[in-house]
Amino acid sequence: MRAPLRPSELDGPGFHRVTVVEESESTNSELVAAVRAEPDAWPAPSALVAEHQTAGRGRVGRSWATPPRASLTVSVLLRPAVPPERLGWLPLIAGTAVVRAVARTLSRHGGDPVQLAVKWPNDVLVRATTPVAGLGGYRKVAGILAEVVPEGTAGTDAAVVLGIGLNVSQTQDELPVETASSLALAGHPDLDRTALLTALLGEVADAVERWEQADGDPVASGLADECAAVSATLGTRVRAQLAGGAGAVEGEALRLDATGALVIRTDAGHERTVSAGDVHHLR
Structure with missing residues (x-):
């Protein structure tokens, strides 16, 4: 039986x-609605x-669910x-926070490290023995998944709901697709979800504070270097399927620009x- 979170210890x-x-x-949907109703x-x-999310939302309207108490949602x-x-x-900063939170939790509990990386723009990956x-x-x-909350108050900073779903203890049979994994399958079956969530909240708060202090400049805040250091995308050959059926771009992923967009050099050198x-x- 999977252990519940301990709310009294969530002191982010x-x-x-x-x-x-x-x-x-x-x-995400519930928090967006709650913020609009009672900001x-x-x-x-x-x-x-x-503890259990039954109809989570991903990018492009994708939905997913997890077994109770098997993940952090x-x-x-x-x-x-x-x-x-x-x-x-923001999604890149959050992905980097996930990587750092897992590493921090494992370090504090004497666990061996696990190799995580961030795939542009909003996925966290774990090393596997066979390719897919x-x-x-x-x-x-x-x-x-980051969503701007529609609000009617002018002159205030935009409210953003940042959703993070992290697979913690799922077995292979509990995963929806072969391209998914969990921290348990990566060799860490006994991770304390409360400690992991506390670490994650702390990493998110720290990163956003540094980002704000630098007026959103990812380079001056050091976040650009941190995101690049854990990127699984930069330096690899990629094909980007553009939004809205606008075709595809294939080539080498070079860098992230000032807005977090991915810059790709095509085979023609362009x-x-x-975004x-x-x-x-x-490859």
Whole structure:
């Protein structure tokens, strides 16, 4: 039997509110609705956590569910004091926070490290022994979805709900697709989800604070280097399926631009900037 989270120990640094519920269709949808209905009840940063999510939402309307207490399913309300054009960095910053939180938790509990990496723009991957199409020698262990909350108050920082779903203890039979994995399958079956969530909230809060102090500049804050250091995408050959059926761009993933978009050099030597789309790793 999987252990429940211990809400009394979720003391994320700087968080005003961390609410744990037993079940939610989608923590992102519920938190967006709650913030629109009662914004003062959810000061930033706050978090909504579900032990069991039945209809989670990913990019492009994809849905997914997890077994009860097998994952971390958390949505964080932020109001990043950064220029709006820099918000594209948020999923990359969150992915890097996941990598750092797992490493920190394993280090504190004497566990061997696990090799995680971030796939542009919003997936966290774990090393695998056999390759799969689109991911190479990795499997997906976490997904991230950032949503701007529509609000009517002018002159305030945009509210963003940042959803993170991290597979912790799923067995192979409990995963929906062969391209997914869990931390347990990566060799860490006994991770304490409460400690892991506390570490994750701390890493998110720290990264966003540094980002804000640098006025959203990813280079000055050091976040650009941190994201690049854990990227599974940069330096590899990729094919980006552009949003809205606008075709594809294939070539080498060179760098991230000032907005967090991916710069790809095609075989013809041209640089193309991709701000949205699905990226497939070709080698």
